[in-house]
Amino acid sequence: MQDIFVSNLSEQISHWAEAFPESKIVKDFSQVPSKLNGATVGDGLVFWLHVNEEKPDSLSSMVVNIVSRFQSAKVVVLANAPNQADCFAALSAGAVGYAHAYSPPAMLTEIKTVIDHGGLWLGKELLQRLIETSTKLVGNQPAYVNGLLDQLTNREREVAVEVAKGLSNKEVAKLLNITERTVKAHLAATFERLGAKDRLQLALMLNTH
CATH class of the missing domain: 3.40.50.2300 (Response regulator)
Structure with a gap:
């Protein structure tokens, strides 16, 4: 491009x-x-x-x-x-x-x-605000979210859950004691497996009532 x-x-x-x-x-x-x-x-x-x-x-x-x-x-x-x-x-x-x-x-x-x-x-702060606002309005049944998480490996699941809270790759890496490159790899695999296009969509998919 x-x-x-x-x-x-x-x-x-x-x-x-x-x-x-x-x-x-x-x-x-x-x-x-x-x-x-x-x-x-x-x-x-x-x-x-x-x-x-x-x-x-x-x-x-x-x-x-x-x-x-x-x-x-x-x-x-x-x-x-x-x-x-x-x-x-x-x-x-x-x-x-x-x-x-x-x-x-x-x-x-x-x-x-x-x-x-x-x-x-979106930038980190704006993404977090949008996630907070959106997840208050939209929620999924726990069974649906658990079904999505079951498609992921244990580490992919950990990364996905933290990203869905609005954390940056750097913050997730520090929290889980892994490298940012590893976070990106897990996140890319998660997007492909769940069909999420971006972090906001992932957050909405994993949000429960």
């Missing part, structure tokens, strides 16, 4: 370039066709929209403009100052991810992996 960073910066933040060496940067998404040298636009595109304290309505408009012009593209908003209102505005407008503009390269590549598989990406 081609990565396009939309930003007023003259050059990419080092983290962006390190995560996606072949990516391009434009000041306006209308410049994209010329940047792709005539290649089919929209298909396989990920727009990383860099914003800095835009109002929610303005942010929504920016996302809608990209999604309407490149219907098969995915949009991830990178904010200098992430906040809940902007996050929900971006997702409601059609974005599939929302993160800090200075996220480390490893996180950026993880974001892309999640959205490539049809999932949504």
Whole structure:
């Protein structure tokens, strides 16, 4: 997938370039066709929209403009100052991810992996708030949740339960005394086995009344 960073910066933040060496940067998404040298636009595109304290309505408009012009593209908003209102505005407008503009390269590549598989990406604090709100409204019967957990290995089950509480990979690794890489491996296996697209969906699947 081609990565396009939309930003007023003259050059990419080092983290962006390190995560996606072949990516391009434009000041306006209308410049994209010329940047792709005539290649089919929209298909396989990920727009990383860099914003800095835009109002929610303005942010929504920016996302809608990209999604309407490149219907098969995915949009991830990178904010200098992430906040809940902007996050929900971006997702409601059609974005599939929302993160800090200075996220480390490893996180950026993880974001892309999640959205490539049809999932949504939110920052840790926003994800925890959404999980807390959603799980108060939606609950599953214990038998259903136990049936899902029975499909996992003991360690996968331990990781899944903690992730469903909103803990980060780093926090789960510390709690279970394993490496973050091991957490990622168990989580990937869990997503595939249970058919969960992202951490939020997993949390909703494993939430009981």
